[in-house]
Amino acid sequence: xxxxxxxxxxxxxxxxxxxxxxxxxxxxxxxxxxxxxxxxxxxxxxxxxxxxxxxxxxxxxxxxxxxxxxxxxxxxxxxxxxxxxxxxxxxxxxxxxxxxxxxxxxxxxxxxxxxxxxxxxxxxxxxxxxxxxxxxxxxxxxxxxxxxxxxxxxxxxxxxxxxxxxxxxxxxxxxxxxxxxxxxxxxxxxxxxxxxxxxxxxxxxxxxxxxxxxxxxxxxxxxxxxxxxxxxxxxxxxxxxxxxxxxxxxxxxxxxxxxxxxxxxxxxxxxxxxxxxxxxxxxxxxxxxxxxxxxxxxxxxxxxxxxxxxxxxxxxxxxxxxxxxxxxxxx
Amino acid sequence: xxxxxxxxxxxxxxxxxxxxxxxxxxxxxxxxxxxxxxxxxxxxxxxxxxxxxxxxxxxxxxxxxxxxxxxxxxxxxxxxxxxxxxxxxxxxxxxxxxxxxxxxxxxxxxxxxxxxxxxxxxxxxxxxxxxxxxxxxxxxxxxxxxxxxxxxxxxxxxxxxxxxxxxxxxxxxxxxxxxxxxxxxxxxxxxxxxxxxxxxxxxxxxxxxxxxxxxxxxxxxxxxxxxxxxxxxxxxxxxxxxxxxxxxxxxxxxxxxxxxxxxxxxxxxxxxxxxxxxxxxxxxxxxxxxxxxxxxxxxxxxxxxxxxxxxxxxxxxxxxxxxxxxxxxxxxxx
Ligand SMILES: Cc1ncc(C[n+]2csc(CCOP(=O)(O)OP(=O)(O)O)c2C)c(N)n1
Ligand SMILES: [Mg+2]
Numbered sequence: 001x002x003x004x005x006x007x008x009x010x011x012x013x014x015x016x017x018x019x020x021x022x023x024x025x026x027x028x029x030x031x032x033x034x035x036x037x038x039x040x041x042x043x044x045x046x047x048x049x050x051x052x053x054x055x056x057x058x059x060x061x062x063x064x065x066x067x068x069x070x071x072x073x074x075x076x077x078x079x080x081x082x083x084x085x086x087x088x089x090x091x092x093x094x095x096x097x098x099x100x101x102x103x104x105x106x107x108x109x110x111x112x113x114x115x116x117x118x119x120x121x122x123x124x125x126x127x128x129x130x131x132x133x134x135x136x137x138x139x140x141x142x143x144x145x146x147x148x149x150x151x152x153x154x155x156x157x158x159x160x161x162x163x164x165x166x167x168x169x170x171x172x173x174x175x176x177x178x179x180x181x182x183x184x185x186x187x188x189x190x191x192x193x194x195x196x197x198x199x200x201x202x203x204x205x206x207x208x209x210x211x212x213x214x215x216x217x218x219x220x221x222x223x224x225x226x227x228x229x230x231x232x233x234x235x236x237x238x239x240x241x242x243x244x245x246x247x248x249x250x251x252x253x254x255x256x257x258x259x260x261x262x263x264x265x266x267x268x269x270x271x272x273x274x275x276x277x278x279x280x281x282x283x284x285x286x287x288x289x290x291x292x293x294x295x296x297x298x299x300x301x302x303x304x305x306x307x308x309x310x311x312x313x314x315x316x317x318x319x320x321x322x323x324x325x326x327x328x329x330x331x
Numbered sequence: 332x333x334x335x336x337x338x339x340x341x342x343x344x345x346x347x348x349x350x351x352x353x354x355x356x357x358x359x360x361x362x363x364x365x366x367x368x369x370x371x372x373x374x375x376x377x378x379x380x381x382x383x384x385x386x387x388x389x390x391x392x393x394x395x396x397x398x399x400x401x402x403x404x405x406x407x408x409x410x411x412x413x414x415x416x417x418x419x420x421x422x423x424x425x426x427x428x429x430x431x432x433x434x435x436x437x438x439x440x441x442x443x444x445x446x447x448x449x450x451x452x453x454x455x456x457x458x459x460x461x462x463x464x465x466x467x468x469x470x471x472x473x474x475x476x477x478x479x480x481x482x483x484x485x486x487x488x489x490x491x492x493x494x495x496x497x498x499x500x501x502x503x504x505x506x507x508x509x510x511x512x513x514x515x516x517x518x519x520x521x522x523x524x525x526x527x528x529x530x531x532x533x534x535x536x537x538x539x540x541x542x543x544x545x546x547x548x549x550x551x552x553x554x555x556x557x558x559x560x561x562x563x564x565x566x567x568x569x570x571x572x573x574x575x576x577x578x579x580x581x582x583x584x585x586x587x588x589x590x591x592x593x594x595x596x597x598x599x600x601x602x603x604x605x606x607x608x609x610x611x612x613x614x615x616x617x618x619x620x621x622x623x624x625x626x627x628x629x630x631x632x633x634x635x636x637x638x639x640x641x642x643x644x645x646x647x648x649x650x651x652x653x654x655x656x657x658x659x660x661x662x663x664x665x
Contacts, residue, residue, distance in 0.1 A: 033588055034516035037579075057486030057522035058453045058514060086452070124373030124424075126435045128451035296653050300435030301424030302372050303646030 001182035006172065007040045009151035009183050010116070013158040014041070014078065016187065018048055021076060024162060025052040027063050028080030036080060038177050060086050064093040064115070071113040071167070072101060078162060081117035084171060085131045098167040099142030112165045116158070118174040119261060120211060121298045121309050130298035130305075132210075132261035134171045135268050138239050144168040144192060145239040149213035151181035153236055156190030164192070173211040173261075193240035197249070201231035204255040204319050207246060207272060208234060212259040218312035219319060228323050238268055246272065247279050254285040255322045259310050264292035286322040291315060342617050348390050348546055349612060350626050352382040352605050355406045357627075357634045358415060359577075362405065362422060362436075366581040370642065372424055375436040378406030380576035383604035384509050385410035387549025388477055391557045397445045397463045397476040399456035402437050403509075403575070404449030407479050412444035415637035425644040432647050433655065445474075453514075454480065454487030457506075461493040464504035464566070473561045477505045477553075483514025485527055491534075497566040498534040505556055506531065506568045509543065511575045516589045531568035543571030544604045547611070574598040 004012070018024045026044065028036070032055045035042035045053040056063040060081065067077035081087065087094070094115065101111045119132035138145045144166055148154035154172060161168040198213065199220060208216035213234045220230035231249050235242055250256045256276055258269040269290035276288050294308040321327045359379045365371040378385070381403075389398065389410035400407040408418060413429065421428030422436050429441050440448030447463060450456040460478030467474040484490065485508060497504050508527060512519055528538035539556075542548050549571060556567045576599060578586050612618045 030515050030517060037515065055517060055521065058483045059486040059488065061488060062486075089452075124435070126373070126437045126451055127433075128437070128455075294652065296656050297433075299433045299652060300373070300430075300438065301432030301647055303424065303649065304432065304652045307649055307652055 001184055003180040004151055004183050005178050005180050006148070006151040006154045007038065007177040009155035009181075010040050010158060010172065011042070011044065012183075013155045013162075014044060015047065017159055017162040018044070018052065021162070023074065024076040024078060025054060026078045026080060027054040027056060027067055029056055029058055029082055031055055031080050037082065038174065040177065041080070060089040061093055064090040065097065067113050068093055068098045068101070068111050071098070071111040072109055076162060077113045079113060079115045081115055083129050083174075084117045084119045084133050085128050087117060087133050087136065091136075094137070094143070094167070094169070095140045099140045102166065103142060110165050111167050113167050114158070114161045115167070115169045117169065117171060119171045120173040120175045121261065121293060122305055123175055124300065124302060124305065126300045127297035132171070132293060134169070134238065135262045135266065137169045138268065138271075142167065143239065144237065146170045146192065146237045147210040147235075148172060149208070149210055149234045149236070150176075151179065151183050153190060153196075153234070155183055156188055157192070157236065160189045160192055163189075171210065176211055190236065192237045193242050194236065195242035195245040196234045196236055197245065198232040198234055199230070201229040201253065203229045203253055203323055204257065205231045205233060205246070205249045205253045206257050206259065206315065206319070208232065208259045209238065209268060210261060212261055212310060215310055215312050215315060216259055219315035222312060222316040223319055226320070228319060230319060241272070241275075243275055243279070247276065250276050250280045250288075251283040254283055255319075257289040257291055257315060257318055257322070259291045259315055261293050261309060263295050264290060265295050267292050286325070286327055289318055289322065289327070291318065344390065345612060345617055346626075348386050348550065349605075349608055349618075349623065350630065351386045351390070351410055352546065352608065353627055353630050354415075355379075355382045355385065355409045356605060357630050358405055358409055358418065361419070361634050361638050363577065363581055365422070365638065371422055373435060374580040374582050375405075375422065376403040376580045377575065377577035378403050380598065380603075381406055381509055381511060381543065381573045383546035383549055383608070384507070384543045384571045384573055385479070387546045388505075388507055388553040390550050391553035392445075392475065392477065394444055395472075396474050396557070397447055397460070399447045399460040399463070399476070399478050400439075400449040401456065401479055401481060401484070402449060402451050402453070403481065404439055405436070408439050408441055408446055408449070411441065411446045413441045413446065415634055416640055417441075419637045419641035420644050423641050423644070424646060425641055426647040426651075427644050431651065433651075454484040454489050456480065457484070457487070457489050457493050460506075461497050461502060461504055464497065464502035465500070467503050468500070475503045475505065475557045475560045475565070477507050479507050479509060481514060482508060482510040482512070482519045482523060482527065483517075484508075485530070486522055491530070494531060494534050494536060494566070494568075498536050501563055501565060503560040503563070503565045505553070505560060506536075506566065508568070508570045509573055510570055511573045513575070513579070513590065515579045516583075516586070518589070527570050528568060536566050536568050538568035538570070540570045540572065543573030544602045544607060546604055546608050574602070
């Protein structure tokens with residue numbers, strides 16, 4: 001299979017869906033000629049023109065609100081929010097407006113829009129350009145949330161998102177834009193709410209989101225050398241969440257670590273751990289562990305930034321302890 | 332920066348303004364070099380070309396006056412009185428940096444000189460600047476706050492919310508819009524409808540447009556407005572017409588798709604704020620070429636020493652990572 005970058009995969013998904021559906025359009029800052037600072041959208045304005053690839057002023061609440069209204073009245077906006085950290089600026093439009101439109105109208109109105117943005121630290125970008133804020137959005141009923149872990153997922157999930165009639169937020173890892181993966185040339189979609197079992201194992205389940213899937217896989221490699229067999233699962237969407245696959249795996253392995261780049265407290269990891277406790281309690285041989293970003297603003301200094309995020313070594317170390325029965329009472 | 336409110340009418344003030352502009356340019360040339368030689372973590376935004384704005388304004392301020400800065404903030408930081416050593420240490424994420432390496436280029440702040448900080452959110456400092464002016468008024472201090480921001484930031488809604496309040500309450504704040512013609516890769520005319528100064532005027536705020544490449548014009552206006560703001564006649568708005576010489580950030584090298592090399596050349600050769608002021612100083616007999624060259628050489632060697640120091644300086648200890656999340660608690664996670 002040919003390999004393309006995550007950036008190219010996103011670009012292809014957008015081009016294909018925009019060809020298919022003339023009501024779609026892209027809106028955001030420097031999305032046209034510049035193709036975004038990450039150069040993800042290069043070439044799209046040449047094909048679709050400035051009517052459908054719309055450059056905006058630096059007015060995030062304004063253009064997201066505009067997208068909500070456009071979505072409610074017959075178009076399908078695909079919003080480009082340059083950094084995930086800017087989600088704080090648009091919370092009202094996304095969470096009070098888009099998320100609730102369908103429900104508050106008693107099912108009469110919809111807001112079929114996609115908001116593409118990113119997450120991820122260790123790019124030396126400082127505390128306001130390094131956050132992973134998907135948990136904030138996942139907390140709000142009415143928003144679907146996708147977290148692609150490779151170019152393959154990025155393309156398939158984005159195409160599904162664009163066809164979904166609900167508001168969908170997609171978080172791409174900004175450090176993965178140049179990472180390549182096999183992506184079929186033939187069209188495919190990845191349905192929401194279906195987890196991907198990346199590798200099967202029998203001793204412990206490692207559940208990772210976005211780039212933490214790679215961290216989980218690398219940890220599984222380390223553990224394999226020591227005779228510990230880890231199962232690695234990528235939920236792919238956190239809303240909806242494929243609880244069934246996760247529970248089934250944990251019932252088999254009896255141990256689990258959830259790895260996610262959001263802050264450790266009040267995040268996705270806690271939510272998944274809680275569901276496993278509720279629904280697989282009698283099958284567990286150890287507490288379900290959460291591994292997230294440290295509960296600190298992401299520091300600039302490389303010496304500090306690198307220790308704020310989960311690493312394969314730290315995941316493996318925790319897995320080792322769980323399997324050895326050393327963490328019955330986690331500290 | 333002087334410690335008193337003053338008019339820049341004597342030679343000493345003029346020479347300090349010259350030196351401060353050269354210090355900014357020199358700082359940026361070194362920072363760019365650190366990036367190009369892969370010694371600096373991350374990206375940074377160069378202030379080169381806009382020196383007369385930061386210097387003309389900050390030379391009109393007292394140490395206790397406040398400024399808020401932007402992602403393109405090294406110039407403001409230097410102009411408000413910061414040292415090279417702590418600045419380079421911050422850019423390299425070292426413990427002796429102004430923010431102990433936690434902030435970096437986009438969050439550099441120098442509380443000792445009234446710099447409340449750079450900001451990586453466009454428009455993110457507009458509320459802070461207005462709040463700082465609110466404090467001055469509430470506590471009866473005569474401090475003025477200058478809010479630096481770019482043309483692109485005029486698209487942020489918060490600007491209109493805070494200008495409204497500042498005007499209603501006569502706050503001592505000066506909104507300084509550095510119009511360098513671009514926000515990232517987009518020309519200002521493509522993102523700003525109508526007139527920028529007229530937007531401030533709509534709130535009854537006196538607004539001015541000034542040549543941001545003319546340090547004396549900037550300084551004269553800023554001195555007057557700062558004095559008036561201290562008397563309770565604020566807020567004010569200034570649009571400073573200027574130009575950034577480098578790309579949007581240091582990695583923005585191929586930029587002909589959004590602006591021509593000829594345009595850059597024209598600004599650099601015909602409107603450079605340092606060359607213009609230097610010519611003025613020499614023609615007016617305030618300094619000789621040799622004296623000015625000596626300043627330049629001294630500043631260059633200061634910068635070189637500060638860079639060398641910062642490169643060798645140590646990183647913060649890893650135990651600092653969870654320090655400063657909350658005040659009064661050494662380790663937030665403890
Ligand atoms: C709220 C927000 N939106 C977008 C960005 C990304 N961004 C960083 S700088 C910039 C352009 C700012 O232009 P301007 O205000 O004119 O300042 P200049 O870079 O020209 O100094 C943009 C869009 C951001 N940092 N914050
Ligand atoms: Mg600008």
